[in-house]
Amino acid sequence: MAGHSKWANIQHRKGRQDEKRGAAFSKVAKEITVAAKMGGGDQAFNPRLRLAVDKAKSVNMPKDKIDNAIKKGTGELEGVDYVEVRYEGYGIGGAAVMVDCLTDNKTRTVAEVRHAFNKHGGNMGTDGCVAFQFKHCGQLIFAPGTDEAALMDAAIEAGAEDVLTNDDGSIEVVTAPNDYMTVKEALEAANFKAEFGQVTMKAENETELTGDDAAKMQKLIDVLESLDDVQEVYTSVVLEE
Structure with a gap:
């Protein structure tokens, strides 16, 4: 579980x-x-x-x-030359945060990300300060009530790394990053359609936040995600409503 x-x-x-x-x-x-x-x-x-x-x-x-x-x-059409950068830091309650960006101007991007952290109760850290708390993997979430035994058999046969049943009855299939699409398509062929799926940085340990702290953390995530250069925001936080 x-x-x-x-x-x-x-x-x-x-x-x-x-x-x-x-x-x-x-x-x-x-x-x-x-x-x-x-x-x-x-x-x-x-x-x-x-x-x-x-x-x-x-x-x-x-x-x-x-x-x-x-x-x-x-190169068939003219385009902007983007570079990948990752920023790490801490949110409310010390929650780990990683921000993946694609940018054509790193000076602009780091300033915007740092401003978002500082303005909304977090702080940027150094490279590697929280990365060790995350696992790069594919993640497929299936609704409570899904046939657990049948899904597990299909997922393992498709090459999934792990199948986890959560306390709320939802089922999570974990894959290697490059196996995500293969496993997803194999499960869809077996009539298992995930409610949510992504290749992500999955937190190894979660930080629970409630009330005002949860609202503040959600605001920080929203502001970071709204930045043009930000592609993904990963966090260890679990927000209780």
Whole structure:
């Protein structure tokens, strides 16, 4: 068993992502461009691109925008040259926070991220200060009531690393990062559709926050996620409503 309110937190996060769907287009397009630049424009031989395109489809990004983002990465269309940077720090109650960015101006990006931390009760730390608290992995969350035994059999056969049943009845399938899409597609073929899925930095230990602290932490996450250069915000926090 793992986690105590995983389902509520996933539903909350999914809802907030849906609210930001418009802004997600530009972030996903950026990720597609970088993935295509690094590994080529063929999804069959570029797991990162395959994942980015899957993410684009999940927010209903038009096919022409996906294709144009790939072409910018492969050089067929002119595009901006982005670099990847990660910033680490602490939120409310000492919760670990990692912020992954794609930027064409690191000076601007670090200033914006530091300002967000400082203004909303957190503080930026040094490189590596919290990274050791996270595991890079694929994560698929299935609703309470899902047939646990059948899902476990299908997940293990598909190559998943682990299957965890949470206290609230939701089931979490954990994969290696590059196996995420393969496992997801195999489970969908077996009629198991995840309510939420991503390649993420999964916290090894969680920090529970309630009341005002939870609200302040959510504000910090929202402000960080709203920054144009920020792609993903990972945190160890579990927000109790």
